[in-house]
Amino acid sequence: MAVTRTFSIIKPDATRRNITGAVTKMLEEAGLRVVASKRIHMTRDQAEGFYAVHSERPFYNDLCAFMTSGPVVVQVLEGDNAVQRNRDVMGATNPADAAEGTIRKAFAESIEANSVHGSDSDENAKIEIDFFFSQSEIVG
Numbered sequence: 459m460a461v462t463r464t465f466s467i468i469k470p471d472a473t474r475r476n477i478t479g480a481v482t483k484m485l486e487e488a489g490l491r492v493v494a495s496k497r498i499h500m501t502r503d504q505a506e507g508f509y510a511v512h513s514e515r516p517f518y519n520d521l522c523a524f525m526t527s528g529p530v531v532v533q534v535l536e537g538d539n540a541v542q543r544n545r546d547v548m549g550a551t552n553p554a555d556a557a558e559g560t561i562r563k564a565f566a567e568s569i570e571a572n573s574v575h576g577s578d579s580d581e582n583a584k585i586e587i588d589f590f591f592s593q594s595e596i597v598g
């Protein structure tokens with residue numbers, strides 16, 4: 459299987475509880491390698507741009523407010539079939555539906571404050587990586 463990259467965010471509910479290491483450990487144990495990482499406080503413009511695909515959804519405003527409510531850790535992850543591998547370890551969007559052994563089952567507080575973001579396709583992974591990282595910040 460091909461080694462690919464995906465984009466991850468450890469969300470404000472996780473930075474607030476000081477569990478960025480615990481989340482990253484689960485990513486690493488799932489076979490993903492952190493090849494770029496930085497802690498940032500997203501601006502409203504960044505959050506709105508990043509989640510523009512959801513702009514018509516009823517939760518969009520609340521989501522942008524949540525994502526700017528505290529620091530996040532943005533990461534580039536590398537591994538075999540990275541997008542799907544990351545989605546598998548993240549678990550379902552709603553923690554009530556998330557399988558045992560997933561990050562959201564272990565840590566998510568709610569369907570909104572669900573601890574992690576992960577790209578949903580190779581195409582979006584590239585767009586999302588480029589949104590937050592320059593090539594020189596990614597060291598594989």
Ligand code: IDP
Nearest residue numbers: 512517521550551569570571572574575576578
């Ligand atoms: P995903 O993060 O599992 O890919 P998406 O449908 O892409 O889920 O939604 C993006 C983010 O928007 C979710 O991770 C969650 O934080 C938030 N979200 C999704 N659905 C709802 C909802 O019904 N209510 C509140 N927030 C939601």
Ligand code: MG
Nearest residue numbers: 575576577578
């Ligand atoms: Mg999504």
